[in-house]
Amino acid sequence: MKNLVFGELNLSKEIEKAVSEMGFEEATPIQSQSIPHIMDGKDVIGQAQTGTGKTCAFGIPTIEMVEPSNENIQALILSPTRELAIQISEELKEVSKYKKGIRILPVYGGQPIERQIAALKKRPQIIIGTPGRLMDHMRRRTIKLVDLKMVILDEADEMLNMGFREDIDEILEKVPQERQTILFSATMSKEIMDLTAKYQKDAVLVKAVHKELTVPNIEQYYLEVREASKLDLLSRIIDKEGIKLSLVFCNTKKRVDELTSSLQSRGYMAEALHGDMKQSQRDRVMSRFRNGSIEILVATDVAARGIDVDNVEAVFNYDIPNDEEYYVHRIGRTGRAGKTGVAYTFVAGREFYRLKDIQRYTKSKIVLMKPPSLSDIEESKVNNVLKDLKNVIAKNNLGKYVGYIDKILEDVHLENQENYITTIDIAAALLKTLVTQNSKNDFSQADTYNYEDTGAEKGMVRLFVNMGRKDRIQPKHIVEAIASRTSLSGKLIGAIDIFDKFSFVDIPYEYVDEVLSPSKNFRIKGKKLTVEKANRK
Numbered sequence: 001m002k003n004l005v006f007g008e009l010n011l012s013k014e015i016e017k018a019v020s021e022m023g024f025e026e027a028t029p030i031q032s033q034s035i036p037h038i039m040d041g042k043d044v045i046g047q048a049q050t051g052t053g054k055t056c057a058f059g060i061p062t063i064e065m066v067e068p069s070n071e072n073i074q075a076l077i078l079s080p081t082r083e084l085a086i087q088i089s090e091e092l093k094e095v096s097k098y099k100k101g102i103r104i105l106p107v108y109g110g111q112p113i114e115r116q117i118a119a120l121k122k123r124p125q126i127i128i129g130t131p132g133r134l135m136d137h138m139r140r141r142t143i144k145l146v147d148l149k150m151v152i153l154d155e156a157d158e159m160l161n162m163g164f165r166e167d168i169d170e171i172l173e174k175v176p177q178e179r180q181t182i183l184f185s186a187t188m189s190k191e192i193m194d195l196t197a198k199y200q201k202d203a204v205l206v207k208a209v210h211k212e213l214t215v216p217n218i219e220q221y222y223l224e225v226r227e228a229s230k231l232d233l234l235s236r237i238i239d240k241e242g243i244k245l246s247l248v249f250c251n252t253k254k255r256v257d258e259l260t261s262s263l264q265s266r267g268y269m270a271e272a273l274h275g276d277m278k279q280s281q282r283d284r285v286m287s288r289f290r291n292g293s294i295e296i297l298v299a300t301d302v303a304a305r306g307i308d309v310d311n312v313e314a315v316f317n318y319d320i321p322n323d324e325e326y327y328v329h330r331i332g333r334t335g336r337a338g339k340t341g342v343a344y345t346f347v348a349g350r351e352f353y354r355l356k357d358i359q360r361y362t363k364s365k366i367v368l369m370k371p372p373s374l375s376d377i378e379e380s381k382v383n384n385v386l387k388d389l390k391n392v393i394a395k396n397n398l399g400k401y402v403g404y405i406d407k408i409l410e411d412v413h414l415e416n417q418e419n420y421i422t423t424i425d426i427a428a429a430l431l432k433t434l435v436t437q438n439s440k441n442d443f444s445q446a447d448t449y450n451y452e453d454t455g456a457e458k459g460m461v462r463l464f465v466n467m468g469r470k471d472r473i474q475p476k477h478i479v480e481a482i483a484s485r486t487s488l489s490g491k492l493i494g495a496i497d498i499f500d501k502f503s504f505v506d507i508p509y510e511y512v513d514e515v516l517s518p519s520k521n522f523r524i525k526g527k528k529l530t531v532e533k534a535n536r537k
Contacts, residue, residue, distance in 0.1 A: 004032045005302075010039070014098035015060060022094055023252025025275040025302045028053035028322060033206035035061050038182060043200040046184040047207035053322060054184050058152045059092045062126065065150065068101025071123035072147035076175070078131060078168065080158040082108035083479060083490035085128045088154065090491070092126065102126070107143070109133045110484050117142050131159065131167035138174065145175045156185040157192055165191070172199050208323075218335040221369035222345040222355055226495055230318060230346050231262050233371055237344060238268075238296070240372040240380045243313050245289075248298045249330050251319040259318060260298045270296040273303045301326050310336045317345040320354050324361040344369070349495045350475050385434045460494045460506040463515065466530040468501045473524055478505055481522045481529055486514050504534055 004027045006019050027035065030048040037044050038061035048054045062075045079085040089106040096102040105124035107116045109132055116133075120142055127134070127143065137143035151172065153159065159168060172181075181200045185192050196203055225233050238246065250256045253274040263270035271285045271294045282303070288294045290309055299307075301321065312334045321327045327345075335341025345366065347355050359366055372380075392398070405426055412421045467473050475496040482505070483490040494506030507515055514520075515531060522529035 003027055003029055009035050009060075011060065012064060012099070015064060015095060018095050018098050019056075019060070023254040024056075025253065025300060028057075029208040030054050030206065031057045031060070033208075034058065037204045037206065038062075038180070039064065041180055043180060043203040044182045045188075045196050045200070045203045045205045046182070047188055047205070048184060048186065052208050054154070055088055055091045056095065058154070058182050058184065059088065059095055062150060062152065063092060063096045063099060063102060066102060066125045068099065068125070070125065070147065073125060073127055073143065073145055074147060075126045075150040075152070076134075076145060076148055077126070077128040077152040077154060078134070078159065078171070079108075079128055080130070080155050080162055080164065081476075081480065081490075082106075082110055082130055083476075083483065084155065085130055086489060086491055088128045092128075104128070107133050107137060113137075131164045131171065134171060135167055138171070148175050148179055150180045150182065151175060152182045152184070153195075154184050156183050156195065157187045157189060160189075160191050160195075165195075168195070218331050219340070219342040220331065220345070220364060220366040221343070222347050222366050223369050223371055224352070225346050225348060225371065227348045230348070231259070233346065234316060234318065235263075235266060235268075236372045236374075236377055237314075237316075240377045241314070242380060242384050244295060245292060245309070245312050246296050246314045246316060247304070247307070247312055247330075247333050248296055248316040248318050249304065249321070250298060250300060251322060253300055255319060256298050256300055263296055263298070268296055269294050270298060273297055273299040275300065275303055277303075301329065304330070304333070307333060309333070311339065312336070312341070314341070315343045317343070320345060320347060320351045320358075324358050327358050328362060349497075353474075382431065385431060389431075459509055461509050461512050462534040463505050463507060463512075464532050464534040465503040465505055467524060467527065468499045468503050470500050471524070471527070473498065473503070477524045478503060478529075481524050482507070482515060482531075485520050485522060486511065488515065505531075 034057040103124040260272040331343035
C-alpha cells in the first residue's frame with residue numbers, strides 16, 4: 001500500500017489545516033493504514049515503533065470522531081508514562097487547534113491531583129492518562145466514563161512490561177462494553193495477543209512492515225550534534241570537503257524554509273523544495289539545481305521524489321528520517337552514474353536509538369565522524385587554492401603578472417627598507433588573501449563551537465550523573481528519575497549524553513536548586529543516583 005497524502009484521508013478542513021501547519025505532507029505507513037479503519041469505527045491493532053507517527057495514527061481519527069457538543073468524556077488514551085502522556089496531549093492539541101469545542105487533558109502521577117480535579121471541571125472530552133492516576137480518579141468519581149466511545153492503549157507492550165496488566169484489566173472492565181478499542185504496540189507477544197482477544201472485537205491488524213532494504217554503495221557517516229549547532233556543522237562540512245552540489249533533507253516544510261533562509265544568509269546558493277510550492281516553482285528550482293546554479297537543495301522526502309541528478313556529491317540528513325525506507329531513498333540520490341557518493345546523518349540526543357534501527361534494518365555500517373574544526377576547514381581551503389594555482393602555472397600565461405610582482409616588491413622595499421621581502425613572502429600574502437576571500441562564512445566567536453565541550457545550551461545547566469552505560473541505563477531512566485521527584489516536566493529536560501561510567505543531563509536554569517536539593521532521593525533500578533553540577537572545560 002502506498003503512503004497517502006493527508007488530503008486523501010477524508011479529513012475535515014480544520015484537521016487538514018492543522019496538519020499542514022505542523023509541516024507534514026504525507027501520512028506515514030502506519031497512519032495511511034490505521035486512520036481509515038479507525039474512522040470506520042473498527043477495532044484496530046497497530047504494530048509500530050516509536051517515531052513512526054503512531055500518535056497521529058490514532059489521534060487524528062479520535063479528534064475527528066469526538067462530538068464537541070457532548071461535554072462528557074468520549075475518548076480515553078492509556079499511556080505507560082507521564083512523559084508520553086504529556087507528549088500525546090501536546091500533539092493532539094496541535095492537531096485539534098482549529099476544531100472548536102475540543103478539550104484534551106492529561107492526568108498522571110507526580111502532579112497534584114487537586115489541580116487535575118479543577119481541570120476536569122472544564123469538561124474535557126479526551127483524557128490521556130497513566131493507569132495508576134486514572135484509577136485514582138475513577139475511585140474518587142472525578143472521572144466518569146459512562147459515555148466513553150473509544151479506548152486507546154498506546155505502547156501496550158511497555159505497559160505490560162511495567163506491571164500494569166491488572167490495572168488495565170480493572171479499567172477496561174469498568175468502561176462501557178459498547179466501545180471501540182484501539183491498541184498500539186511495538187511487539188506482538190503472547191501477552192499482547194491475550195489482551196486483544198479479551199477486549200477487542202474483530203480487530204484489524206495493521207503494521208508498518210519494513211521492506212527488504214538494499215543500501216547502495218555509498219560512504220555513510222553520522223555526527224553527534226546538538227540541535228542548535230546543526231547549521232554550523234553543515235556549513236563546516238560543505239566548506240571542508242569543497243562540496244559543490246548537495247541535497248539536504250528535513251522532515252517538515254517549515255524546517256526546509258528555515259534552513260534555506262539561514263544558508264542563504266550565510267552566502268550559500270541554496271533553494272527550497274517542498275509541497276507548498278507551485279509546480280512551476282519546483283520546475284524552476286530543479287532546473288537550476290541540474291545546471292549547477294544552486295549548490296544546495298533543501299527538501300522534504302515527498303518533494304524530492306523524482307529527483308534524478310547524476311552529480312550530487314553528498315546527501316545530508318539534517319533531520320534523521322522517521323522511516324528506515326526514507327533513509328535509503330535519501331542517500332540513493334548520491335553516488336550515481338558510477339560516481340562515489342557520501343551521506344552524512346546528524347544525530348541529536350535520543351535520536352541515536354533511531355539511527356541504530358536504521359543500521360539494523362538496512363544492514364549497513366554508518367561510521368561515527370568527528371566534526372571538522374576551523375583549522376581543518378582552513379587547510380582544506382588552502383589545498384583547493386593551491387590546486388587552482390597549479391592549474392594556472394601549468395598554462396604558463398603569466399607574463400604581465402610577473403611584472404605586477406616586481407612592482408609590488410619595489411613598492412614594499414621603498415616603504416620598508418629595513419625588512420627584506422622576497423617573492424615567497426608575496427606569494428604567501430596572496431595565498432592568505434585568496435583563502436580569506438573564498439571563505440563562505442565569517443565565523444564569529446559564537447560560531448567557533450567546541451563540539452567536544454560538555455557545556456549546556458543557553459538557558460540550561462549541565463548536570464553530572466554518576467551512572468552510565470555500564471549501569472545499563474537509557475535517557476528515559478534519567479528523565480523518569482528526575483521528573484518523578486521534582487516539579488520539572490520531562491519535556492523540559494534537554495540533551496542527555498551517556499558515557500560508560502557517568503552521564504550528563506541539561507536542565508533549565510530555574511530548576512537547578514530544586515533538582516540539587518539534598519532532600520531529593522533519586523534512584524534508578526534501585527540504585528541511588530548522585531546528581532551535581534558538571535565542571536566546564
